[in-house]
Amino acid sequence: MTSRRMLKRYATFNLVFIKVGIISRTITHCVYYFYIFRISLRCLFLRLSFL
Structure with a gap:
């Protein structure tokens, strides 16, 4: 019985x-994709501002 209880607890x-x-x-x-999205948005805005 004790071994079964231990098995159940382990499972x-x-x-x-x-x-x-x-x-x-x-x-x-x-978080990773959010940071990539933010960096890409920043690059896009910089490109637009330079145009």
């Missing part, structure tokens, strides 16, 4: 760990 911990990893990865991707 839930694993699922939580995977979910947290996926969420953190998506957040980092969003």
Whole structure:
């Protein structure tokens, strides 16, 4: 019984760990794309101002 309980706890911990990893990865991707978007917008505005 104790081994089964340990297995269940380990499985839930694993699922939580995977979910947290996926969420953190998506957040980092969003921040990365947001920064790229801002830099590209700044370059576009600079180009327009030079024209």
